[in-house]
Amino acid sequence: MTDIQEKLDALLDRVRVLEDRAAIGDVLSAYGPAVDAGDAEAVGRLWAPDAVYDLDIGVMNGRAAITEMVRTSPHQDYIHGGCGHLLDPINIRLDGDTAVATCHSLLVRRNTDEDSFRVWRASANRFELARIDGEWKITRRTARLLDGSADARELLGRASD
Amino acid sequence: MTDIQEKLDALLDRVRVLEDRAAIGDVLSAYGPAVDAGDAEAVGRLWAPDAVYDLDIGVMNGRAAITEMVRTSPHQDYIHGGCGHLLDPINIRLDGDTAVATCHSLLVRRNTDEDSFRVWRASANRFELARIDGEWKITRRTARLLDGSADARELLGRASD
Amino acid sequence: MTDIQEKLDALLDRVRVLEDRAAIGDVLSAYGPAVDAGDAEAVGRLWAPDAVYDLDIGVMNGRAAITEMVRTSPHQDYIHGGCGHLLDPINIRLDGDTAVATCHSLLVRRNTDEDSFRVWRASANRFELARIDGEWKITRRTARLLDGSADARELLGRASD
Secondary structure: HHHHHHHHHHHHHHHHHHHHHHHHHHHHHHHHHHHHOHHHHHOOOOOEEOOOOOEEEEEEHHHHHHHHHHHHOOHHHHHHHHHEEEEEOOEEEEEOOEEEEEEEEEEEOOOOOOOOOOEEEEEEEEEEEEEEEOEEEEEEEEEEOOOHHHHHHHHHHHHHO | HHHHHHHHHHHHHHHHHHHHHHHHHHHHHHHHHHHHHHHHHHHHHOOEEEEEEOOOOEEEEOOHHHHHHHHOOOOHHHHHHHHEEEOOOOOEEEEEEEEEEEEEEEEEOOOOOOEEEEEEOOOOOOOOEEOOOOEEEEEEEEEEOOOOHHHHHHHHHHOOO | HHHHHHHHHHHHHHHHHHHHHHHHHHHHHHHHHHHHOOHHHHOOOOEEEEEEEEEEEEEEEEHHHHHHHHHHHHHHHHHHEEEEEEEEOEEEEOOOOEEEEEEEEEEEEEOOOOEEEEEEEEEEEEEEEEEEEEEEEEEEEEEEEEOOOHHHHHHHHHHHH
């Protein structure tokens, strides 16, 4: 019986890891739809209250600053002109109650003069997440434009740390 | 023994959820390769017989209409000119034998006058799926161009319903 | 007890499949960050020593040839000019100690004359992987430009083999 119990507990731990990875994927795959919907509340729920969103073009401190960004210009101009915030497959490194997730992002915007879109920004992304009251939340997102600068390369190089 | 049996059953239920999510991911990640291969049968197998593919530019009713689209113009023109139908990370909400999956899609097409591709369409996507005879199938796909219209934003806003 | 033991073993097998799929996803989602970081060692670790990277524009034989590509021109020119190697959701077919993974890839490069990026290459990809000494490694990657040629369509059509 003890042997069975131990095997069951070990298996449960392995399933928990897979569930955590899925839950982290759920948070990050919810960001693009929420931000392109302009749904500030849905965006806000993905972040910890004291989260930091550190972009090459500025830093937002706290969930309220992030939801304010969604509600205001220029973000509202982008979504009303037509835009999409996309990610590519997310590399997740789980470590107990925290995790690091690395991927690329694209911001595509509709061209006004022709029937197509332009890739306006392509960035390197590092998401830091934590389990807070049983739910995974983004605690920090660092994004750097892939403009040839060392910043983006260094961020991506930390994926496998 | 009863305690162990109950724990085992509970764990089995959790593993089934993870397997369902993986199976849904398999269906949706198979769509792009099949449609860009021009393989109408492989595309058709991913949909329920009475599935609906509701695009901003038209509605296809039933699997036969969807496979006919793959076999004919303009789709065949796109793939022979060079194109790719891409998705970004898929947000899956599983509810027993049905699921909703939300993501962006890109249709990139090769430029004839230069050595690159253009993003011809960027869309918001909502896939509704059901387990039919033990296999996950798409029952409805709604796609709306990210052209600034309320349709696309509302579709994306329903991801977290 | 025998019944419980058998159920536990069966469940363990199912969890192993999910873990293998996650591990394969980890390898493939690590490629883009590593190659855009210009981190040749991190790229190299993802491939088997005798791996083959078969592109429409050339074939690299062995891990050393692949890491040499990362260290040299034109790859170093791309990353210093600003580029991103992105994938879309990866379709994984697992078969014991080997697997096939199919997806699209994009190579976006920063435009020097304006504040945006161009999709320089969009390709069909087939990754073959194997479990080697307990770790998943890429044994072969075949990539074909989505230029309308039969090669890319045939590669994508083999996803569901």
